[in-house]
Amino acid sequence: MTEDEKKLALQDIAYIKEMVSQAKKDISHFGSGWIMMLWGIFCYIGVAGQRLFFTDGPIIGIWWTGLTVVTIFLTFMIARSHSQGASPKQLRSYARWFMIFWLPLLALAYTLCLFCVFLPDLSLAYISVFILLVISTGYIMLGLMFFRDILFMGLLGMIGTIITAIFFLEYNDIILGVLFGTGLIISGLVINQKWKSLNGRTSQP
Amino acid sequence: MDEHLSLKLDKVIHQKARLGIMSILSVKEEAEFNYLKTQMKLTDGNLSTHLSHLENSHYIRIKKIFVRKKPKTVCRLTEKGRKAFMEYIKNLEQIIGSVPQV
Numbered sequence: 001m002t003e004d005e006k007k008l009a010l011q012d013i014a015y016i017k018e019m020v021s022q023a024k025k026d027i028s029h030f031g032s033g034w035i036m037m038l039w040g041i042f043c044y045i046g047v048a049g050q051r052l053f054f055t056d057g058p059i060i061g062i063w064w065t066g067l068t069v070v071t072i073f074l075t076f077m078i079a080r081s082h083s084q085g086a087s088p089k090q091l092r093s094y095a096r097w098f099m100i101f102w103l104p105l106l107a108l109a110y111t112l113c114l115f116c117v118f119l120p121d122l123s124l125a126y127i128s129v130f131i132l133l134v135i136s137t138g139y140i141m142l143g144l145m146f147f148r149d150i151l152f153m154g155l156l157g158m159i160g161t162i163i164t165a166i167f168f169l170e171y172n173d174i175i176l177g178v179l180f181g182t183g184l185i186i187s188g189l190v191i192n193q194k195w196k197s198l199n200g201r202t203s204q205p
Numbered sequence: 206m207d208e209h210l211s212l213k214l215d216k217v218i219h220q221k222a223r224l225g226i227m228s229i230l231s232v233k234e235e236a237e238f239n240y241l242k243t244q245m246k247l248t249d250g251n252l253s254t255h256l257s258h259l260e261n262s263h264y265i266r267i268k269k270i271f272v273r274k275k276p277k278t279v280c281r282l283t284e285k286g287r288k289a290f291m292e293y294i295k296n297l298e299q300i301i302g303s304v305p306q307v
Contacts, residue, residue: 009300012224016294019228022244023236093234 031082033192035075040184042071047177102138109134125172129165132176136161153183217262218293222247222255227290230265230282238278256280264289 046067054063112130116122136157143151160179164172218227225245229236242252259265264286270277282290 006301009297012297013294013301015221015224016228019225019244020232023229023232 031078033188033190034078034082036184036188036191038071038074038078038188040181040186040188042067043177043181043184047173047181050173101142105134105138123169125169126165128172128176129161129169132157132161132180135180150187153187157183213296215289215293215296217258217264218289220255222251223259224293226255226259226280227264227282227286227293230280231287231290235279235281238280241280259286262286262289 046064049063049067050060054060109131112134113127116124116127116130136154139150139154139157141154143154157180161176164175164179168175218224222245226241229241229244238252238256241247241256242249245252247255256265256267260267263283265280266283267278267280270279
């Protein structure tokens with residue numbers, strides 16, 4: 001076996017690794033940077049609306065629910081526009097995976113919210129605390145499984161939420177809205193930047 | 206080391222574009238024509254030729270489907286293709302000596 005043949009074989013292996021790693025990254029992307037930024041904006045708009053326009057009890061719930069529905073729809077649109085490379089089968093398995101991961105966590109968050117509404121000992125102010133603790137847990141789980149950046153954000157979110165709940169409960173909506181909103185927008189920008197440098201092409205919503 | 210080891214490399218896979226296609230399909234369950242075209246930076250005609258080559262060797266399966274009334278060409282690795290790809294990597298590793306698994 002000549003040195004040239006060995007060199008060529010090494011080049012082949014390097015090329016296979018590059019293609020495999022690129023394909024794996026493509027599977028995990030699906031516009032996640034833009035989706036994170038969208039949910040960051042959701043936090044800002046939600047808190048601003050709650051503080052400025054929808055300040056009464058039940059209407060706050062309607063405001064957040066309506067905003068959540070709109071944001072989920074926009075998330076779906078972004079994911080769809082970024083999924084051209086994926087086959088329908090892949091999309092189905094991605095959607096199924098997403099639901100398996102997030103739906104139980106969201107169900108837990110809503111159950112905790114219901115406790116806040118129906119249990120007299122629990123203040124309604126804990127609603128956002130519970131939701132964000134559950135979401136932070138989700139990010140930590142995702143971070144441990146896949147992405148280090150998200151793990152950091154989950155830990156930051158959890159610590160921030162706990163500190164806010166203990167010391168600044170009265171202003172929890174503003175503090176947590178800004179914390180999570182900014183965190184999501186920055187994470188989205190970082191993901192998009194990494195993606196752009198990886199591909200040498202512009203990622204668009 | 207075996208002098209003829211490089212001759213054992215599968216000629217169908219031993220071509221940069223086809224090796225790239227096989228690598229992508231080994232990770233993704235299925236990949237669309239346009240996706241492969243972008244990733245491999247190939248023209249439609251070039252990619253079609255390589256895909257036909259792989260299909261004729263029964264390494265990939267190509268099917269045309271309709272998604273929201275739009276036609277799409279989807280490729281996937283066959284069992285024979287997966288085995289051939291793994292064999293190809295094994296042969297490369299033998300040539301090199303010891304290389305970590307992909």
